[in-house]
Amino acid sequence: xxxxxxxxxxxxxxxxxxxxxxxxxxxxxxxxxxxxxxxxxxxxxxxxxxxxxxxxxxxxxxxxxxxxxxxxxxxxxxxxxxxxxxxxxxxxxxxxxxxxxxxxxxxxxxxxxxxxxxxxxxxxxxxxxxxxxxxxxxxxxxxxxxxxxxxxxxxxxxxxxxxxxxxxxxxxxxxxxxxxxxxxxxxxxxxxxxxxxxxxxxxxxxxxxxxxxxxxxxxxxxxxxxxxxxxxxxxxxxxxxxxxxxxxxxxxxxxxxxxxxxxxxxxxxxxxxxxxxxxxxxxxxxxxxxxxxxxxxxxxxxxxxxxxxxxxxxxxxxxxxxxxxxxxxxxxxxxxxxxxxxxxxxxxxxxxxxxxxxxxxxxxxxxxxxxxxxxxxxxxxxxxxxxxxxxxxxxxxxxxxxxxxxxxxxxxxxxxxxxxxxxxxxxxxxxxxxxxxxxxxxxxxxxxxxxxxxxxxxxxxxxxxxxxxxxxxxxxxxxx
Ligand code: ADP
Numbered sequence: 001x002x003x004x005x006x007x008x009x010x011x012x013x014x015x016x017x018x019x020x021x022x023x024x025x026x027x028x029x030x031x032x033x034x035x036x037x038x039x040x041x042x043x044x045x046x047x048x049x050x051x052x053x054x055x056x057x058x059x060x061x062x063x064x065x066x067x068x069x070x071x072x073x074x075x076x077x078x079x080x081x082x083x084x085x086x087x088x089x090x091x092x093x094x095x096x097x098x099x100x101x102x103x104x105x106x107x108x109x110x111x112x113x114x115x116x117x118x119x120x121x122x123x124x125x126x127x128x129x130x131x132x133x134x135x136x137x138x139x140x141x142x143x144x145x146x147x148x149x150x151x152x153x154x155x156x157x158x159x160x161x162x163x164x165x166x167x168x169x170x171x172x173x174x175x176x177x178x179x180x181x182x183x184x185x186x187x188x189x190x191x192x193x194x195x196x197x198x199x200x201x202x203x204x205x206x207x208x209x210x211x212x213x214x215x216x217x218x219x220x221x222x223x224x225x226x227x228x229x230x231x232x233x234x235x236x237x238x239x240x241x242x243x244x245x246x247x248x249x250x251x252x253x254x255x256x257x258x259x260x261x262x263x264x265x266x267x268x269x270x271x272x273x274x275x276x277x278x279x280x281x282x283x284x285x286x287x288x289x290x291x292x293x294x295x296x297x298x299x300x301x302x303x304x305x306x307x308x309x310x311x312x313x314x315x316x317x318x319x320x321x322x323x324x325x326x327x328x329x330x331x332x333x334x335x336x337x338x339x340x341x342x343x344x345x346x347x348x349x350x351x352x353x354x355x356x357x358x359x360x361x362x363x364x365x366x367x368x369x370x371x372x373x374x375x376x377x378x379x380x381x382x383x384x385x386x387x388x389x390x391x392x393x394x395x396x397x398x399x400x401x402x403x404x405x406x407x408x409x410x411x412x413x414x415x416x417x418x419x420x421x422x423x424x425x426x427x428x429x430x431x432x433x434x435x436x437x438x439x440x441x442x443x444x445x446x447x448x449x450x451x452x453x454x455x456x457x458x459x460x461x462x463x464x465x466x467x468x469x470x471x472x473x474x475x476x477x478x479x480x
Contacts, residue, residue: 005039006135008123010144031460045089113175116144117183124151127160143173146207164211169232173203217382218403222247250382251460264364284369288353295324299370304333309376390453417453
């Protein structure tokens with residue numbers, strides 16, 4: 001059975017990406033198409049999207065409230081991929097300079113409700129079969145498309161089913177209640193049993209409340225978000241929906257992230273030629289102006305936010321360096337974290353390299369050159385970098401949460417691939433790092449860890465198979 005799916009997303013690599021959602025929105029649809037699903041993307045028409053999209057043509061011109069001007073839906077194909085893409089063009093704010101959700105100063109766009117209300121509304125039109133492509137399933141991703149199930153609930157639709165995927169509960173899309181009417185949703189939707197959240201309109205809650213099925217990106221995160229600690233205020237709602245909530249671990253793009261062929265690396269390697277990894281380490285040290293050393297090089301590539309554990313990593317960086325290791329950190333985000341890291345680098349120029357900004361090439365070089373990779377996240381829905389690391393023979397140290405807990409096998413267990421620690425504090429993190437530094441001395445043990453990780457299958461096919469089963473189950477089950 002070929003299922004028709006519209007995948008609604010606010011970012012998709014390589015057109016536009018701010019984090020993991022961008023990677024998922026490229027790889028999952030491709031993997032699903034390979035499994036015979038007729039899946040197509042719907043994206044806002046950001047400048048970068050319009051510039052990069054190939055084979056673009058006007059597909060439909062439509063009018064939707066509250067917009068005064070008609071908007072166009074363009075059709076194209078993902079660059080380097082096979083997935084058809086629909087793009088909404090004509091909402092001028094999509095084309096403003098700055099990020100997808102924030103301006104250049106890091107402030108949320110003041111019209112985010114409109115930007116993503118429009119995205120959701122257009123998706124709902126597809127769901128009502130008012131447009132040429134008539135999906136049977138609309139697959140929504142994060143708060144930006146959370147209103148789709150709400151729009152469909154309150155409009156006649158030919159029983160299209162909705163899936164709401166949570167990539168990160170921390171971002172919920174909260175806006176003033178006046179947006180309910182402005183976007184054309186009925187008053188009755190603004191209730192505790194609907195999209196209202198403490199007097200505000202919540203895009204994410206709308207998705208979680210009205211969607212036929214909810215998924216998130218790892219089984220552990222699916223359990224965690226039903227609790228007070230991780231539910232970001234929506235744990236209770238998710239508990240009531242636990243029978244229709246599944247965790248499906250993300251895959252990674254195994255073509256883009258392959259140490260055997262990665263175009264960003266000076267030396268390619270596999271499990272049999274692991275010695276060549278050392279040349280990447282040497283080059284990385286040189287590039288980052290670190291002193292030559294035989295001790296381990298620790299890498300980290302991250303958004304600089306509290307989520308990623310920066311607040312309890314920062315105070316122990318001098319101790320990690322004192323233990324003999326060097327660090328390369330690539331990231332951007334919180335200005336205070338950026339400043340503190342840069343200050344530390346001034347104190348330890350030969351042992352700590354801080355690279356502020358977004359740099360795809362350096363990210364690949366860090367994955368290949370580092371010996372150890374740090375992800376001490378407070379929460380991590382799935383996480384991609386720990387999987388890239390294992391694939392590159394770079395041993396991850398992670399906090400046991402979300403997808404990190406589901407993908408990294410601790411050193412104390414059979415088939416170990418990395419180091420895990422339980423609690424979000426400097427002491428446990430430091431103990432884990434020191435344990436790793438000690439075990440690094442045992443070359444044959446280290447190589448076993450590397451081999452175990454490099455031999456794991458992190459491809460999207462396994463996840464895609466689980467989404468296919470979910471779509472089929474939804475289409476054959478009665479609507480509740
Ligand atoms: P999140 O989505 O929470 O940011 P993930 O680990 O799931 O974290 O995905 C992050 C993705 O973004 C990875 O592909 C990672 O390599 C990439 N990334 C994050 N920050 C940077 C950066 N500064 N430069 C290059 N790539 C980055």
